[in-house]
Amino acid sequence: MSEDLAPATTAAGTTDLRERAEAALRALVGRDDARLREDQWTAVEALVAHRRRALVVERTGWGKSAVYFVATALLRAGAAGRPPAGPTVIVSPLLALMRDQIAAAARAGIRAVTINSANVTEWGQVHAAIAAGEVDVLLCSPERLNNPAFRDEVLPRLAASAGLVVVDEAHCISDWGHDFRPDYRRIRTLLGDLPEGIPVLATTATANARVSADVAEQLGVGRHEEGVLVLRGSLDRPSLHLGVLALPDQPSRVAWLSGQLGRWSGSGIVYTLTVAAAQGVAEQLREAGHEVRAYTGQTDTAEREQLEADLKENRVKALVATSALGMGFDKPDLAFVVHLGAPSSPIAYYQQVGRAGRGVDRADVVLLPGAEDQDIWDYFGSMAFPPEGSVRETLTALAEGGTMSTARLETQVDLRRNRLETMLKVLDVDGAVRRVRGGWESTGTQWVYDAERYARVAETRTAEQQAMVDYQRLPAGGCRMAYLRAQLDDPDLTDGWRCGRCDLCGGLALEADVDADAVRQARAALDRPGIEISARRQWPTGMDAIGLDLKGKIGDAERAETGRALARLDGLGWSVPLRALLEPAHESAPGEHSVDDGARPVDSGRSADGAAGQAAGGRDGLLPTSLRQPVAEVLRDWAPALRRGDGSSGVDGVVMIASAGRPQLVEHLAKGVAHLLGAPLVGAVGPDPDRPAGRHDVNSAQRLAGVQRRLRPELSDAALAGLPGRTVVLVDDFTDSGWTLTVAARLLRRAGAAAVYPFTLAQR
Incomplete structure (x- = not known):
């Protein structure tokens, strides 16, 4: 043990540090009886006292954000015999989460600001506040890491002076994860450039053993002899009552949902797989007398904020949403989650249903699969990394044409805009191209097309799709929560465990009969x-x-x-x-x-x-x-x-x-x-x-x-x-x-x- 860690590892020092940590927790949550879970304390101690790197894989609602806010409060105030540290940098893909966390931080006296696509006009003020030392927490989206000005001017200063770096929704780092995002791959470079002694925390609720190992390996870049501390807890959600109901067609599903909404107390989320479905189902449910609204990636940012507030305050019965309303939305009393169509993997499904039942004893979670689900999954698969010929064509165009904007590069290659942008982000992280002011340029670095890796990822996606089909077809005697926990390699799952709460365990009864008039009305609406x-x-x-x-x-x-x-x-x-x-x-x-x-x-x-x-x-x-x-x-x-x-x-x-x-x-x-x-x-x-x-x-x-x-x-x-x-x-x-x-x-x-x-x- 190094000498500079000794003050934090004495019994008195540890007791004092935990007392300060729990005082910070009470300020954060506004409850005098709040206490840290043992794994929460383990993570906080590792970050604050030992400046380690840690990966925390815990269920939604466990309190992962409390770990980094408590650690921030201690680091900023000076703890474990060390002087006050610099601000915490949190990389998060979630605007909804950012808004919630800024409010939570303010309650604890932590000054938090954000840089993302929704507050462009405030970036100058935020940068000035950071430079003046007036910021305790900076939340930034992963896309900011690839912005030339932020990457070249702001990020180096933050990396040099940060007291803690947090990677939220860390499964996005791994291309084995259900929600891999190319921008997240740049985090590996960020971590490798951090000075010695800056702690790093990665958190997620949706990572199986393969993804956890991949993320931990990427966290460990640089000189870290102690390795990465990995904390994985039980993924059981005792409040969730899971069920699957197969109905013949979309009008029947909408009619069933319309009838069921009036029976549920509280409010919830209805997930669909497409924007058109979200908009159409919301319209049908409103015509049936339900106070619902559509929430998609096409929804304006200001309207999204209003819709989130309406759901939190129970001014709407439900938001009919795409995956745009997913990770990071925080409503502890969410009473139900319904899927009209299945996500493409059990891990993605677990992440979305995890929004429900965080602060209530019971929440119903129902999947209504559709015959079109496989077709939609196949479309998602068509968005995979382009073939080598298209990549080489892009690299040649940049090498010969110099700096090009994405729009101009579009005229040189046969790729749609979204696939082209995704490919350029991957090439940027791989060092073959570089994003600069005015567009993209070639670095001249030789690049190898990793066809084997892309094929393995595609095979994994296919296996996940089959696992989602298997979830729907679990036989009597099975258990839906046990199946999901197994898919996420829950270390606490024991052989033969059953939740006692799902439709197969007897804890949820789903009535398949649907009112014929309601079906006719739903079909008439679809037929308009x-x-x-x-x-x-x-x-x-x-x-x-x-x-x-x-x-x-x-x-x-x-x-x-x-x-x-x-x-x-x-x-x-x-x-x-x-x-x-x-x-x-x-x-x-x-x-x-x-x-x-x-x-x-x-x-x-x-x-x-x-x-x-x-x-x-x-x-x-x-x-x-x-x-x-x-x-x-x-x-x-x-x-x-x-x-x-x-x-x-x-x-x-x-x-x-x-x-x-x-x-x-x-x-x-x-x-x-x-x-x-x-x-x-x-x-x-x-x-x-x-x-x-x-x-x-x-x-x-x-x-x-x-x-x-x-x-x-x-x-x-x-x-x-x-x-x-x-x-x-x-x-x-x-x-x-x-x-x-x-x-x-x-x-x-x-x-x-x-x-x-x-x-x-x-x-x-």
Whole structure:
């Protein structure tokens, strides 16, 4: 034992330190009877007295945040015979958690501030407060670690002066974790650069043995002879009553949920797998009289804060949410969590249900799996690290072109924006590229494509998906909590243990009967057709780099009007038959990315968003009879908005977008639209047969380039002569990026059309 640790390790010193630690805990939680758990004290002592690195894997609600706030209070005040330490730096991916923790810290007299994407205007003030020594805790998002100014100017000062570094939700470090985030990999570099003697704490509630070992190994970088202290506790949640209920379809699931909400006391969370599902289910439940709201990655930050407050204060019965409302949301009396569709792994599921029952004796947790779940998981899998050819193409573009923004780089490689950004973050951490002001640059460092590693990760994901299916199919005599604890390698789980609380152990009875009228109402809501299609208003950046003079805003005289579609492809109701019609079987999944960033499934059957391409999937033929009536309903509801001031029809003609993939379907649809609107079908906008079809799995700029170079008007001389001043409805089977409709509308507007209104069967 080194001499400078001796004062903290005497019996008197240890007693004094624990008394001070528990006094800090009482101030933090506002209770005079608060005491540290033994593992909490072990972690605090290791951090404060011995300046060690520790990994704490404990269930949600155990008190992991208390460990680092108590340690911060002691370190800042001076403890264990040492002078006052610098501020604590907490890396957390969770805005909700940051807001809660700043409030908790303030109650204990700890001055906490945050730097994240939601408070950009405050960054200057925060940096000044840190420099002035006025900050005890800085919470920052992992994305900040990759910001050039923060990484090069702020982070080195923090690393040199920090009193404690905390990595919250540490499973995100590991690419074996269910929620791996590339930005978190930079933490390894941060830890390796820390001066000797700065303690480090990593915390998570969702790490099995493989992930724990990986995280501990990454924590141990540098000179740490004592190794990493790993504390793993029981993951049983005595308040949770788990159950699975298989119902025949989505209307039945929504109807069951609507009936059940009135029986539960308190409030809760209803999780869905897609943005469209969250919005649609919330609307249905409100129509049924329930006070619920949708919460997704597309929800504005200010509105998110309000929705979180509404749930905490029980002003809403439930938030219908995607995974955007996950780790870090703190409501101890959350009474229920329902999943309409299963997450892709038991570990991810355990993390989400862990929001419930933290401060109450009982919380019901119900999974209502859907037939579409596997398709959504497959879509998530399609977002894996790109193939080597795409990576090499990116590295070559940067090496030859110098510094490039992501938008300009998009024009050089065939990757969608979200996959490109994820790949660049990984390459940055690996040292092959570097993020700088103005974009990205090549470092010239040789880079090796680790195909074996990526394959192992993919295999792990497949195994986790099967484990989630197995959870749903546990036989009588099994135990759902025991299964989840086993999946997380709970060290306290014993053979034959049963929770006594789940639907298999007799602690939860789920009634499968659903009111027939409620099912009919839910189905009618799902069957209501019609959504708006918003016109593109801005060209992508950097189109001049690929020889196209398209930049800035799309002028009013060249832009499409707001259009209509029958439904979204990633939704429910009419989305189901539309997916069957338009998508190949292996790409039929709707989807929302795990970080909820607007990622979408890849195209199918069309190149460049509908500009006539190869028939990669779906089927051609006449519009199915089942879809004709809803199309007519959408057009009937839309018609008043298209009328002229004198009440006459405002549509002078219909133009279709010719398709090589589904020519019969598009022509039949266009003729039907023309008939219902009482206007002639005057021609088409179609592909130049001398130009090859572009790829369908490319980014926005590349898709626009393919469409712009290939599309041309196919109208007779008489139709072109009669076009000026006319209003046109532009018909296509579906729209994804929107560039086909944008370019086609621009062609028609430049030929003289006064207005162009798009109409499609579906929108991605």
